[in-house]
Amino acid sequence: ISSFTSSEDLKTHIEGPHKKKKKFPCSYCSSSFTQSGSLKIHIDGVHKKIKKFHCSYCSRSFSLSGSLKLHIEGVHKKIKKFQCSDCPSSFTFSGNLKKHIEGVHEKIKKYKCNYCSSSFTRSGNLKTHIESVHEKIKKYQCTHCSRSFTRSGHLKTHIEGVHEKIKKYSCSKCSSSFTQSGGLKTHIESVHEKIKKFQCSHCSSSFTNSGNLKTHIEGVHEKIKKYQCSYCSSYFTQSGGLKTHIKSVHEKIKKFKCSDCSSSFSQKAHLKIHIETVHEKIKKFQCGSCFSTFAQLGGLQLHHKTHHK
Known part of the structure; x- marks a missing residue:
C-alpha cells in the first residue's frame, strides 16, 4: 500500500500510474474518452444528432439521457433546483439562473443592437427591439379590427382599451378612469394640477395637452377652417364653433333662456x-x-x- 507525506505527492501519484488514459479519440473533433461507449454516445448525440431518448410526457426527444432528465424535471415536473443567492428566485435550468444573475443583479447588457446604441440583458429583448423599432415589423394582429402592433403588450392594451373598454387606471382625485396609464397621467396634470407644458411658439398661450395646442395654432395663427357645415358653405376653425353654428342657425335651437322674461337665445353671449x-x-x-x-x-x-x- 502506497503512502505519501503530502497531498501534492498523492496527486502526482494518481496522475501517474492510476490516471486513466483517454485512448478513444473522436474523429470529428478533439475530444477523447476513456471508454468506447462514451465515445459512441458523444458521436451519436453531438455529431450525428441521433435523438434516441424520448420524453414520455410529450413528443420531444433528446440525444443524451442527461438532457432528457433535465427536460422532464424542468418542463413537466417544474423542479426548480437552481436557487439564486441574491433573491428568492429559483430556476429549472442553470442557464436560466445565469441569465437572471447577469441581467437582474449584475445588470450586464451583453446583447448590443447593430442599428443604434441600445443594449439588452436578454437576446429576446434585443430581437423585439430590432423588429419593433428598426424593422417596424407589426406581427401582432388585432382580431377585432385591422390594426397591428410591433409588441404583444401594445396589442393587449389596444384590445382592452378600444374593444373591451376596460378602464383599469382610476384617478385618485375624482371618479374618472382611463384605458391607458398615459391617459390618466395627462388627466391629472391637466385637470387637477393645471400644468400647461405645451407652449405656443407664436404667442404666450400655453395648454395642458398637445391636442389643444394644435387646435389653437391651426385656428388662431394659421386660420385653418377645416370644419365645414353640411347645411351651408360656412367653415370653422373648431368643431365647437361648427356645432354652435348648426344648432343656432339651422336647427334654431335656443337653449339659453332668460330668467327675467320669456326670451331665449341660441348662444350664451x-x-x-x-x-x-x-x-x-x-x-x-x-x-x-x-x-x-x-x-x-x-x-x-x-x-x-x-x-x-
Whole structure:
C-alpha cells in the first residue's frame, strides 16, 4: 500500500500510474474518452444528432439521457433546483439562473443592437427591439379590427382599451378612469394640477395637452377652417364653433333662456347682451362727441349718423 507525506505527492501519484488514459479519440473533433461507449454516445448525440431518448410526457426527444432528465424535471415536473443567492428566485435550468444573475443583479447588457446604441440583458429583448423599432415589423394582429402592433403588450392594451373598454387606471382625485396609464397621467396634470407644458411658439398661450395646442395654432395663427357645415358653405376653425353654428342657425335651437322674461337665445353671449341691455339697462357704448350712451353698438352708430355726421 502506497503512502505519501503530502497531498501534492498523492496527486502526482494518481496522475501517474492510476490516471486513466483517454485512448478513444473522436474523429470529428478533439475530444477523447476513456471508454468506447462514451465515445459512441458523444458521436451519436453531438455529431450525428441521433435523438434516441424520448420524453414520455410529450413528443420531444433528446440525444443524451442527461438532457432528457433535465427536460422532464424542468418542463413537466417544474423542479426548480437552481436557487439564486441574491433573491428568492429559483430556476429549472442553470442557464436560466445565469441569465437572471447577469441581467437582474449584475445588470450586464451583453446583447448590443447593430442599428443604434441600445443594449439588452436578454437576446429576446434585443430581437423585439430590432423588429419593433428598426424593422417596424407589426406581427401582432388585432382580431377585432385591422390594426397591428410591433409588441404583444401594445396589442393587449389596444384590445382592452378600444374593444373591451376596460378602464383599469382610476384617478385618485375624482371618479374618472382611463384605458391607458398615459391617459390618466395627462388627466391629472391637466385637470387637477393645471400644468400647461405645451407652449405656443407664436404667442404666450400655453395648454395642458398637445391636442389643444394644435387646435389653437391651426385656428388662431394659421386660420385653418377645416370644419365645414353640411347645411351651408360656412367653415370653422373648431368643431365647437361648427356645432354652435348648426344648432343656432339651422336647427334654431335656443337653449339659453332668460330668467327675467320669456326670451331665449341660441348662444350664451346673446343672452348676456339681452340681460345687460334690456333688464339691467347697462349702457356701455358712449359717444365720443357728446355725453350720450347706448346699450348696443348699433344704437351708437345710428346716433353718429344722425347727430354728428
